[in-house]
Amino acid sequence: MNEKIIMAGFGGQGVMLIGQLLTYSGMNEGKQVSWLPSYGPEMRGGTANCHVILSDAPVSSPIITKATSIIIMNNPSLGKFEPLVIPGGDIFVNSSLVDIEVERNDVNVYKIPANQLAIKLGSDKIPNMIMLGAYLAKHPVVSMDTLKSVMEKTMQGKKAAFIPVNLSGVQEGIDFINQIK
């Protein structure tokens, strides 16, 4: 296994968080992992992305120049990262917010109306979890049990109350992809 995933969107959408959850889960399942964030003079509403690698072999460069999957949460991110996807790779698009089309025809495109699905679940804060679920439906690289235990470890105190809704978001993303195939 050598999953190279870029997650990208606006600051505040939680792309860093889903990247960390996936990385942490991969580590707990014995994979070699790295998480590399973009950083810069950026603020909420600016662009944010992270590079996540889950691999059986030690990670050489944590910078992804050939992505196996990308998770896209806003328009500018699609233009920026679409060229980096390998032929046959997957692009997961939050179609609630992205209204431009993927131009390439040598990749698989999955459109997930993540904001609408989130509102249906009663929380507008979990489109990121739905996108993570969509990715996991196609790439079950970590189990839901591991993901749950990582959330329990990283979301403590007041945040613990949000674990169930976050998990329901991940499950919603998985279910959405499974019902369209």
Add this chain to the structure above:
Amino acid sequence: MTKKLMKGNEVIGEAAINGGCRYFFGYPITPQNEVPEYLSKRLPEVGGMFVQAESEIAAINMVYGAAGSGARAMTSSSSPGIALKQEGISYIAGAMLPCVIVNMVRGGPGLGGIQPSQCDYFQATRGGGNGDYRLIVYAPNNLQETADIMSEAFETSDYYRVPVMILGDGMIGQMMEPVEITPPKKKRNLPAKDWATTGTDGKRKPNIINSLYLNPAQLEEHNLKLEKIYEDIKANEVRYEAYNVEDADVVCVAYGTTSRIVKSAIMECEEEGLKVGLIRPITLWPYPDEAFDKIKKDCKGLLCVEMSLGQMIDDVKIAANGRWKSYFYGRTGGMIPEPEDIKNEIKKIIRGEK
């Protein structure tokens, strides 16, 4: 202890405490701000002290004072901040005090940018301050190595009474990897700090921490004493990683972040049947000259890859000593070399086009 997923700058902080550091003095600058942030919370928990100084110059002189009293002290900054600290670093080296200085290098010159760079190689290895002095300079390329080196750095510095510098960049500082912070593996027989200004209680002559020697004969004697220590360090502290060097038609030389990108390029070359090796200096000073002796005679060339316009290439040429041709590829200003471009450079050397 099991592995934890940690950010590089936090690894620096936790490993410093693990290595016995109890005093941090610094001034904020991107991309190393999580180091002081982390230590401001953690040091008081272990009986230590965190001070945000009014400037970089103040911070390094606080390190000078704390180290002079025998404490394990450190500072961290990024390129322009480290430039400001050079006077203090030279004084600390002259006064033979142990301390650790972290430089999360960013693009320069001047204020430059905040993205990863390796443009401070000369500053770190050639003495950014005045005088005949050396720092022991480490350049880890992953977070576990960062943790291990940082944990041992204070012990090493105490042993030689020479400041240690850790060179990273924003990528090492900002990324997360699994890390296990364990007690330093290399235990040294440390001499008592009988030179420290700890108060005489009226029982001994005062200790004086100083780097001023107006008598040239005395200063020469002092310099030769330092030189003897540096020779000792050269003989005992060289560290490097060598990958498939003996058999390679091209040997790449890279350190820190860049070495990981080069490793990716090398693995892609291997898939195409090319024989490419890597020398990765872990100590930038002392430089691992000995690693080059294993390269075969008819190797087509060495390719030094840096995030600068060519600084370590000088040391590569010194180590090669005319035995092979040395080539350079670099990006600068915060731009990161891509595996594809490195691969092309390697192939040019193999085809004799460089």
